[in-house]
Amino acid sequence: MNSSIPEIKAFGKDRLLKLGIGTWGIGGYMTKTPYSDYVNEIAQIKYQINKGLTLLDCWIAQGEGGSLELIRQSIEEFDRKSLTLLCKFDIHKYKDINELEEVFNKYLKQLNIRYIDVFQIHKPDFKNISEKELEKFLKRKIAEGKVIKFAVSNANIESIKNIQKKIDIPIEANEILYNIFNREYEHDGTIEYCVKNGIKILAYRPINRGMANIAHANTEFANLVLKYGVTPSQLALNWLLQKKNVMALIKSSNRAHINENLDCMSIELSKDDIKILDNWSL
Numbered sequence: 445m446n447s448s449i450p451e452i453k454a455f456g457k458d459r460l461l462k463l464g465i466g467t468w469g470i471g472g473y474m475t476k477t478p479y480s481d482y483v484n485e486i487a488q489i490k491y492q493i494n495k496g497l498t499l500l501d502c503w504i505a506q507g508e509g510g511s512l513e514l515i516r517q518s519i520e521e522f523d524r525k526s527l528t529l530l531c532k533f534d535i536h537k538y539k540d541i542n543e544l545e546e547v548f549n550k551y552l553k554q555l556n557i558r559y560i561d562v563f564q565i566h567k568p569d570f571k572n573i574s575e576k577e578l579e580k581f582l583k584r585k586i587a588e589g590k591v592i593k594f595a596v597s598n599a600n601i602e603s604i605k606n607i608q609k610k611i612d613i614p615i616e617a618n619e620i621l622y623n624i625f626n627r628e629y630e631h632d633g634t635i636e637y638c639v640k641n642g643i644k645i646l647a648y649r650p651i652n653r654g655m656a657n658i659a660h661a662n663t664e665f666a667n668l669v670l671k672y673g674v675t676p677s678q679l680a681l682n683w684l685l686q687k688k689n690v691m692a693l694i695k696s697s698n699r700a701h702i703n704e705n706l707d708c709m710s711i712e713l714s715k716d717d718i719k720i721l722d723n724w725s726l
């Protein structure tokens with residue numbers, strides 16, 4: 445079974461494993477939208493899975509459930525065991541553990557699945573559900589085979605340490621805002637701590653919502669775009685993916701963009717240029 449996040453190998457022939465499918469806006473944003481091109485969204489998710497991107501980001505709140513419906517339709521023809529579904533839980537918004545159970549069951553029903561590969565706390569805030577209650581809940585789900593791995597999202601170093609102290613289940617990954625323009629989690633030590641402790645980094649918004657393509661004229665970043673003959677998105681993505689233990693969740697419903705993003709894998713940045721980008725900021 446391939447339920448855990450794939451092992452993040454050196455940046456070599458397994459590069460593709462370092463990309464996962466982002467789904468923000470698919471089937472709606474915070475409300476269901478009648479404007480999405482559902483047929484296209486489903487076709488592009490299937491295309492990415494066929495290209496080897498088997499990690500999918502799922503958030504029940506999105507599009508009032510519309511997003512999960514499109515994901516369900518996209519994955520139904522694939523071998524379930526070949527996919528890793530990351531499912532987010534807004535535990536800070538649920539009134540109690542019963543509500544968490546309800547949302548958990550909704551995920552299973554709406555995605556038509558029997559288990560969740562990666563149960564993720566969307567925001568580590570335990571005001572309504574305590575760490576101990578969550579630990580008990582998760583241990584039961586793991587014992588029943590309904591959850592395989594536990595992960596967090598938007599957790600800084602303090603939150604991670606708190607969770608490690610109070611919840612006796614290893615943290616598989618931390619999904620955070622991380623791209624060449626946003627280094628907050630580098631600066632506060634979260635990324636270094638996660639990498640040292642075997643917690644994978646799932647970088648969301650890896651090309652800054654498509655903004656990588658603007659606002660950097662006449663900078664070292666722009667010079668390297670020209671030097672390598674790549675697009676700004678490709679450079680931003682490649683810089684991120686050559687990092688140890690870092691994967692990126694990228695969203696695109698546009699076939700040309702998807703292919704462009706996949707092609708970023710073939711760029712070989714020199715060590716010196718990686719250093720330039722490591723130290724670069726807008």
Ligand SMILES: NC(=O)c1ccc[n+]([C@@H]2O[C@H](COP(=O)([O-])OP(=O)(O)OC[C@H]3O[C@@H](n4cnc5c(N)ncnc54)[C@H](OP(=O)(O)O)[C@@H]3O)[C@@H](O)[C@H]2O)c1
Pocket residue numbers: 465466467468469501597598619620647648649650651652653654655657677678693694695696697698701702704705
């Ligand atoms: N855990 C959290 O709190 C959290 C928060 C935010 C996001 N996420 C997850 O992370 C995923 C990725 O983040 P994101 O969607 O915010 O940002 P992103 O992946 O950095 O950028 C997506 C945007 O860029 C466009 N795009 C994609 N490839 C492009 C290219 N090569 N050239 C130009 N534009 C391109 C897409 O439009 P087209 O569709 O037209 O290509 C889309 O508008 C999300 O989809 C979501 O699953 C998680």
